[in-house]
Amino acid sequence: MRTHRTxxxxxxxxxxxxxxxxxPIIIMMINSFNSSRAMGAWTWEGFTLDWYRELISNDxxxxxxxxxxxLALAAAVISTIIGxxxxxxxxxxxxxxxxxxxxxxxxxxLNAEIVMGISLMLLFAIIGIDRGxxxxxxxxxxxxxxxVILSVMPKIxxxxxxxxxxxxxxxxxxxxxxxxxxxxxxLPGIISGFLMAFTLSMDDFIIxxxxxxxxxxxxxxxxxxxxxxxxxSPEVNALSTxxxxxxxxxxxxxxxxxxxxxxxxxxxxxxxxxxxxx
Amino acid sequence: MKTTWxxxxxxxxxxxxxxxMLFALTGCSLPDEKxxxxxxxxxxxxxxxxxxxxxxxxxxxxDSLFETNEQMYTDIVNGGGKYDVxxxxxxxxxxxxxxxxxxxxxxxxxxxxxxxxxxxxxxxxDPENKYSIPYMWGTMGILYNTTMVSEPPTSxxxxxxxxxxxxxxxxxxxxxxxxxxxxxLGYDLNSVDEAELEEAKQALIEQSDLVLGYMVDDYKGxxxxxxxxxxxxxxxxxxxxxxxxxxxAYVIPKEGSNIFVDALCIPKNCPNKEGAxxxxxxxxxxDIAAKNAYxxxxxxxxxxxxxxxxxxxxxxxGSGSDPIAYPDITQYELYFFSSLGDKNKIYDRIWxxxxxxxxx
Amino acid sequence: xxxxxxxxxxxxxxxGKKSGSVMTLPLIIWLVCFVLVPLLLIGWYGITxxxxxxxxxxxxxNFKRFADPIYLNPLLRSAKIATITTVVCIALGYPVAYILxxxxxxxxxxxxxxxxxxxxxxxxxxxxxxxxxxxxxGIINSLLVSLGFEKQQFMYTxxxxxxxxxxxxxxxxxxxxxxxxxxxxxxxxEAAADLGASPVRRFFxxxxxxxVPGIISGVAMVFVxxxxxxxxxxxxxxxxxxxIGNIIESQFGMAGDWNFGSTVSLIVMAIVxxxxxxxxxxxxxxxxxxxxxx
Numbered sequence: 010m011r012t013h014r015t016x017x018x019x020x021x022x023x024x025x026x027x028x029x030x031x032x033p034i035i036i037m038m039i040n041s042f043n044s045s046r047a048m049g050a051w052t053w054e055g056f057t058l059d060w061y062r063e064l065i066s067n068d069x070x071x072x073x074x075x076x077x078x079x080l081a082l083a084a085a086v087i088s089t090i091i092g093x094x095x096x097x098x099x100x101x102x103x104x105x106x107x108x109x110x111x112x113x114x115x116x117x118x119l120n121a122e123i124v125m126g127i128s129l130m131l132l133f134a135i136i137g138i139d140r141g142x143x144x145x146x147x148x149x150x151x152x153x154x155x156x157v158i159l160s161v162m163p164k165i166x167x168x169x170x171x172x173x174x175x176x177x178x179x180x181x182x183x184x185x186x187x188x189x190x191x192x193x194x195x196l197p198g199i200i201s202g203f204l205m206a207f208t209l210s211m212d213d214f215i216i217x218x219x220x221x222x223x224x225x226x227x228x229x230x231x232x233x234x235x236x237x238x239x240x241x242s243p244e245v246n247a248l249s250t251x252x253x254x255x256x257x258x259x260x261x262x263x264x265x266x267x268x269x270x271x272x273x274x275x276x277x278x279x280x281x282x283x284x285x286x287x
Numbered sequence: 288m289k290t291t292w293x294x295x296x297x298x299x300x301x302x303x304x305x306x307x308m309l310f311a312l313t314g315c316s317l318p319d320e321k322x323x324x325x326x327x328x329x330x331x332x333x334x335x336x337x338x339x340x341x342x343x344x345x346x347x348x349x350d351s352l353f354e355t356n357e358q359m360y361t362d363i364v365n366g367g368g369k370y371d372v373x374x375x376x377x378x379x380x381x382x383x384x385x386x387x388x389x390x391x392x393x394x395x396x397x398x399x400x401x402x403x404x405x406x407x408x409x410x411x412x413d414p415e416n417k418y419s420i421p422y423m424w425g426t427m428g429i430l431y432n433t434t435m436v437s438e439p440p441t442s443x444x445x446x447x448x449x450x451x452x453x454x455x456x457x458x459x460x461x462x463x464x465x466x467x468x469x470x471x472l473g474y475d476l477n478s479v480d481e482a483e484l485e486e487a488k489q490a491l492i493e494q495s496d497l498v499l500g501y502m503v504d505d506y507k508g509x510x511x512x513x514x515x516x517x518x519x520x521x522x523x524x525x526x527x528x529x530x531x532x533x534x535x536a537y538v539i540p541k542e543g544s545n546i547f548v549d550a551l552c553i554p555k556n557c558p559n560k561e562g563a564x565x566x567x568x569x570x571x572x573x574d575i576a577a578k579n580a581y582x583x584x585x586x587x588x589x590x591x592x593x594x595x596x597x598x599x600x601x602x603x604x605g606s607g608s609d610p611i612a613y614p615d616i617t618q619y620e621l622y623f624f625s626s627l628g629d630k631n632k633i634y635d636r637i638w639x640x641x642x643x644x645x646x647x
Numbered sequence: 648x649x650x651x652x653x654x655x656x657x658x659x660x661x662x663g664k665k666s667g668s669v670m671t672l673p674l675i676i677w678l679v680c681f682v683l684v685p686l687l688l689i690g691w692y693g694i695t696x697x698x699x700x701x702x703x704x705x706x707x708x709n710f711k712r713f714a715d716p717i718y719l720n721p722l723l724r725s726a727k728i729a730t731i732t733t734v735v736c737i738a739l740g741y742p743v744a745y746i747l748x749x750x751x752x753x754x755x756x757x758x759x760x761x762x763x764x765x766x767x768x769x770x771x772x773x774x775x776x777x778x779x780x781x782x783x784x785g786i787i788n789s790l791l792v793s794l795g796f797e798k799q800q801f802m803y804t805x806x807x808x809x810x811x812x813x814x815x816x817x818x819x820x821x822x823x824x825x826x827x828x829x830x831x832x833x834x835x836x837e838a839a840a841d842l843g844a845s846p847v848r849r850f851f852x853x854x855x856x857x858x859v860p861g862i863i864s865g866v867a868m869v870f871v872x873x874x875x876x877x878x879x880x881x882x883x884x885x886x887x888x889x890x891i892g893n894i895i896e897s898q899f900g901m902a903g904d905w906n907f908g909s910t911v912s913l914i915v916m917a918i919v920x921x922x923x924x925x926x927x928x929x930x931x932x933x934x935x936x937x938x939x940x941x
Contacts, residue, residue: 011748011749011750011751011829012749012751012833013749013750013751014750014751014752015746015749015750015752019742019746019750022742022743022746023743023746023747023758026739026743026762026817027758027761027762029814030761030762030764030765030814030817030818031761031764031765032780033765033773033776033777033780033814034764034765034768034773034776036776036779036780036786037768037772037773037776040776040779051512051779051782051784051785051786051789052789091673091674091677092674094670094671094673094674095670095671095673095674097670098667098668098669098670098671098674099667099671100667101667102667102668102671107671110671110674110675110678113678113682113683114674114678114682116682116686116920117682119867119871119919119920119923120871120916120919120920121871121872121874121875121892121912121915121916121919122872122875123875123877123892123895123896123912123915124689124875124895124912124915124916124919125682125685127689127895127899127908127909127912128685128686128688128689128912129681129685130899131685131688131689131692131905131909132681132684132685132688134365134366135366135688137366139368139369140368147681148681150677150681151677151681151682154674154677208766208767211767212766212767212769212770214769214770214771214878215878219899222351222368223324223349223351223368223369224324224349224350224351228769229769229770229771232769232771232772232775233771233878234329234352236504236505236771236775236882237329237330237354237503237504237505238329238330238504239330239507239508239527240507240508241772241775245772246772249768249769249772252767252768253764253767253768256764256767257764260760260764261757261760264756264757264760265756265757268753354900354901355900355901355903357901357902357903358899358900358901358903360903361899361903361904361905362903365905453800459886459901460901461901461902495887498887499800499802499803499885500802500803500884500885500886500887501885501886501887502885502886505882505885509782512782512783512784513783513784514782514783514784515783629699631902632904635902635904636717639717639718639889639894640717642886642887642889643716643717643720643721643889645887645888
């Protein structure tokens with residue numbers, strides 16, 4: 010559908026929406042350099058890097074960041090494995106059965122998060138598992154799986170089976186054909202599912218709130234506890250600013266690099282074609 | 288068939304792999320004897336005290352938090368988690384003793400109990416003092432901003448005064464908010480009389496137009512920032528807020544108020560009673576109790592601790608005899624909450640009605 | 648080299664055919680253990696009450712208890728807030744998706760990225776940040792005062808809760824609509840133009856119907872979380888705007904009544920799943936439209 014040049018008022022509108030979405034983050038960034046402790050009325054009391062310095066020695070925040078990253082990584086890996094294998098399996102099953110399984114697996118995504126969180130809490134309480142990292146991980150995997158399936162499934166459906174057959178015709182074993190042809194083809198779906206799971210796990214609060222315990226804290230939980238104590242310490246603003254900037258650079262890289270590379274590729278091709286012609 | 292078995296085997300392997308991963312991730316958990324699991328109110332212990340305990344004894348402390356006594360109680364009853372040391376309040380201790388949820392403390396392992404003042408021993412909730420050791424005590428009152436009130440409040444009626452429209456914070460806690468309203472109306476803090484409760488409910492519903500927000504902890508920062516003139520507050524929070532903003536002051540209203548004792552208890556099913564007693568003993572040591580009381584702002588039940596507190600640092604002078612933290616309790620009408628049993632539901636209902644009364 | 652091979656009897660890939668059920672086994676086990684059993688537990692708690700002696704007995708008392716304005720009002724208020732949020736998100740988000748999908752410019756990727764980026768900052772922090780903007784002595788009021796205006800109280804109202812939910816869920820509306828619109832075939836629009844359809848007509852006859860699946864996914868992703876939020880009404884609404892999420896949370900927290908909390912959860916779950924089923928019926932196929940742009 011990409012056909013139009015964007016009019017100035019459309020650009021203005023986009024600008025306003027982006028500003029609305031970025032506004033609180035900009036405030037947070039400003040606060041991370043504000044020497045006022047943000048406890049009293051909001052005032053700007055001068056530029057400081059103190060919060061960044063104190064962040065380095067704040068074990069609580071850093072260890073909760075570590076827990077968050079480890080948890081997100083583990084949840085994303087495991088849910089990607091389970092989800093991808095199951096999606097491949099499901100695509101080969103009878104529509105009716107796979108439909109039922111799919112519907113059940115979408116429940117954690119469709120249902121209210123608070124209900125999912127509570128249901129898991131009840132489960133852990135009843136079978137007597139100590140709440141902690143393991144229970145958090147189970148909760149996160151559970152709500153990540155549907156997103157993985159959702160992003161892998163369409164790629165499997167789109168897979169051109171003649172490619173696979175061609176590979177077999179050319180003498181590949183089914184295993185080889187799968188590893189060399191099928192997996193690379195659906196890989197974008199797997200990767201986007203993995204990233205989705207990772208992001209969701211990083212940001213989750215509600216499920217974590219009900220499934221954690223014994224002092225295991227993810228960053229969102231730590232922030233919530235701070236809010237209920239003496240307010241969010243400015244080190245959190247500093248940490249989030251750093252995270253935001255890192256993610257921003259990575260995202261920018263992902264979004265800008267391919268087009269640059271594409272252009273370079275096209276140029277190369279043109280060159281080689283020219284060479285061949287001459 | 289063959290392939291099915293093969294793939295089944297593979298699935299089995301992958302499961303073992305996943306299980307192994309899970310274990311590797313949680314495998315770092317320590318044996319019970321080396322861990323003390325505490326279940327505490329938010330912001331109710333000085334973190335450095337925990338670190339010091341870990342250094343001195345080699346135990347690892349794992350802390351979990353609760354927001355209300357009822358939440359903690361349900362968690363214990365339903366087996367939500369394993370804990371060694373609990374910090375419940377008086378009326379909850381009474382209830383837990385009656386339901387046989389607490390273990391008797393072996394006082395031989397807690398020699399520092401001797402530092403606790405006699406007036407805080409054998410209190411009504413634990414008459415023979417077998418299950419609990421007082422940790423902190425405090426009162427409830429009005430925290431107000433002297434620059435925003437026409438005259439310093441002396442009565443609970445200030446919280447219901449129309450001149451403070453949209454300048455009042457109330458606690459989002461059924462027991463506390465209904466309790467002070469009952470006292471304002473001249474009734475018993477623990478009333479379960481329907482007519483009296485109905486009257487209190489009507490007063491609270493009327494008040495809700497004036498209330499800016501109902502909170503449990505957030506109000507501290509907001510009072511410091513001068514967002515409202517008055518707040519129903521716990522004394523320890525008030526001490527903290529006043530230390531951050533000199534315009535704030537605290538008063539125990541003339542109708543009387545709630546006094547509470549939060550005590551250290553050990554649940555019956557605790558995995559590490561020895562560790563729990565070591566921790567409790569540590570918290571009773573005067574220098575440690577002083578540090579804690581100074582940090583959290585509530586009142587210590589130990590005269591020795593109060594004396595140490597004065598000498599902690601340059602700013603701590605006077606903190607051990609701060610009139611807000613250590614009022615002459617004989618001058619005020621102060622009452623404990625008592626356990627309501629299943630009457631709790633009535634309070635819960637009333638409170639939901641109050642929160643719902645805003646028709647916007 | 649073996650060339651003899653049975654012709655493919657269907658288009659499914661062979662991995663799926665033989666061991667399909669085996670490959671789904673881990674998923675099925677997982678779903679049973681951590682989705683179905685927990686939900687059954689909620690069901691069990693929801694239809695039982697705790698006796699004074701601690702034993703449980705089956706009773707529908709808690710459903711009766713729920714039929715009370717103090718619980719029904721929060722439910723209705725949640726529905727109202729979620730509906731307003733969803734409608735505003737469509738109104739604000741559709742043009743964004745439309746402009747982005749139509750534009751040929753390279754920077755649209757970057758705009759999309761900027762729209763999705765806030766999700767990387769913990770939502771609690773974003774809410775906190777809004778509070779520091781809107782409070783009585785917050786940034787906006789400081790500006791107002793320095794410009795000579797009166798202070799305004801923005802916090803602790805239904806309006807500010809709606810602002811919070813819109814802010815939080817708007818990207819989830821933009822994403823799926825843009826995804827669907829990107830796939831819209833231009834030749835359709837060109838053909839319509841050739842046949843003399845005006846731009847407005849083309850929009851209403853082609854573009855809008857085509858984007859319905861995206862809107863539906865967006866509605867699902869906005870409506871459900873805003874119906875059950877409890878943090879936003881706690882932090883921005885000062886608990887003066889109790890939502891059904893707050894009722895559930897308080898039953899598991901402050902009130903400590905797991906049975907009643909489960910009953911409310913059960914009711915909320917029934918409503919949410921019925922809602923999802925209804926909009927899924929409207930367009931079955933398009934779960935795929937759920938945005939997966941990264």
